[in-house]
Amino acid sequence: xxxxxxxxxxxxxxxxxxxxxxxxxxxxxxxxxxxxxxxxxxxxxxxxxxxxxxxxxxxxxxxxxxxxxxxxxxxxxxxxxxxxxxxxxxxxxxxxxxxxxxxxxxxxxxxxxxxxxxxxxxxxxxxxxxxxxxxxxxxxxxxxxxxxxxxxxxxxxxxxxxxxxxxxxxxxxxxxxxxxxxxxxxxxxxxxxxxxxxxxxxxxxxxxxxxxxxxxxxxxxxxxxxxxxxxxxxxxxxxxxxxxxxxxxxxxxxxxxxxxxxxxxxxxxxxxxxxxxxxxxxxxxxxxxxxxxxxxxxxxxxxxxxxxx
Numbered sequence: 001x002x003x004x005x006x007x008x009x010x011x012x013x014x015x016x017x018x019x020x021x022x023x024x025x026x027x028x029x030x031x032x033x034x035x036x037x038x039x040x041x042x043x044x045x046x047x048x049x050x051x052x053x054x055x056x057x058x059x060x061x062x063x064x065x066x067x068x069x070x071x072x073x074x075x076x077x078x079x080x081x082x083x084x085x086x087x088x089x090x091x092x093x094x095x096x097x098x099x100x101x102x103x104x105x106x107x108x109x110x111x112x113x114x115x116x117x118x119x120x121x122x123x124x125x126x127x128x129x130x131x132x133x134x135x136x137x138x139x140x141x142x143x144x145x146x147x148x149x150x151x152x153x154x155x156x157x158x159x160x161x162x163x164x165x166x167x168x169x170x171x172x173x174x175x176x177x178x179x180x181x182x183x184x185x186x187x188x189x190x191x192x193x194x195x196x197x198x199x200x201x202x203x204x205x206x207x208x209x210x211x212x213x214x215x216x217x218x219x220x221x222x223x224x225x226x227x228x229x230x231x232x233x234x235x236x237x238x239x240x241x242x243x244x245x246x247x248x249x250x251x252x253x254x255x256x257x258x259x260x261x262x263x264x265x266x267x268x269x270x271x272x273x274x275x276x277x278x279x280x281x282x283x284x285x286x287x288x289x290x291x292x293x294x295x296x297x298x299x300x301x302x303x304x305x306x307x308x309x
Contacts, residue, residue: 005061009069012053017076017220019046021085024216027208047204058164059171062115062241066168068108071101071224077217093217096266100221103260104228110252111232111242118172118239125188128166128238132195135159139202142209149214150222150268152206157226159203164227165234166196214268221267225260 022043026036057066074097081087135158142155170193210219232253235241245253 001060002065005057005066006069008053008057008060009066010072012050012057013070013073014076015046015050015053016070017073017080019043019050020073020077020211020216020220021080022046023208024211024219025085027211051200054164055167055171058168059175062112062168065108065112066164068105068224068228070227071104073220074100074217074224077220081217090270092266092270096221096263096270097217099263099266100225100260101263103256103258103263104225106256107253107260108228108232110249110256111236114242114244114249116241116243118169118235118241120169120173120239122188124238125169125192128162128169128234129188129192129195131162131234132166132192132199135162136195136199136202139199139206143202143206149210149218152210153214153219153222153264154226156203156207156210156219157223158230159199159206160223161227161230162234163196163199163203165231165238166192166199168231168235169239170196218264218268221264225257225264229257229260 020043022039026040026043054066078087078089078093078097082089139155139159142152147155170189173189207219207223232242236243236245
């Protein structure tokens with residue numbers, strides 16, 4: 001089952017990379033039209049396929065196995081951007097992708113060593129339900145607020161990480177006990193399912209606004225770093241999925257999370273799109289030369305013309 005989950009998660013990573021590029025370019029396009037709508041809808045369809053593949057994978061394997069595979073989407077995104085969108089893969093950009101690909105697998109590999117079957121209680125489901133509703137509200141506020149690109153990416157990662165953990169809980173409960181296994185918690189399961197839908201919709205809308213103000217690779221990097229970290233924290237805090245973490249393991253988790261976060265920061269600083277935007281901003285804000293300076297600079301020419309005459 002784990003091998004099947006890995007294959008499905010890899011396919012989801014490719015669909016995520018392609019769908020992200022399509023939606024990013026559709027959202028950033030200045031002129032509306034049929035082609036833009038078709039591109040956006042195609043990207044939306046791919047995102048829906050990503051959700052289906054990830055839900056199945058999360059039902060077959062722990063979050064710590066499934067979620068890190070999403071980091072491969074960064075490689076797919078870089079190759080797609082270079083082949084179809086003229087993206088230049090500079091050394092700093094390749095280094096940032098490498099840091100992300102090192103940090104996140106190290107994080108989830110460490111957490112996977114301590115992975116256990118989840119323990120679902122009425123209290124844990126209630127807490128998760130409250131967190132999902134709160135994140136849905138916060139994501140909606142971020143969507144219409146004045147937050148920058150990176151804060152939007154961070155909030156989206158937190159939302160989707162919590163959604164992934166919740167989906168894993170629901171999928172495991174159904175696969176282990178079947179639909180009758182949901183009966184002991186009754187209405188709370190259906191409320192949790194509704195909260196997952198609400199948070200997913202809010203996160204989806206928020207990520208569209210992130211596409212509009214930054215490169216696709218930064219969005220992907222932020223999601224692939226923050227998503228699994230949040231999912232592991234939720235699993236450990238609410239469902240006892242990662243028990244027995246000692247000081248060495250915690251130090252390793254913190255170090256690997258820092259490496260992955262550093263990769264996202266580098267990508268947000270050195271992506272060609274970001275550098276070009278920064279150069280345009282600097283050029284636009286540069287003060288124009290005073291009129292007197294322009295007159296002085298042309299005066300020798302005028303003197304020469306007067307001498308010749």
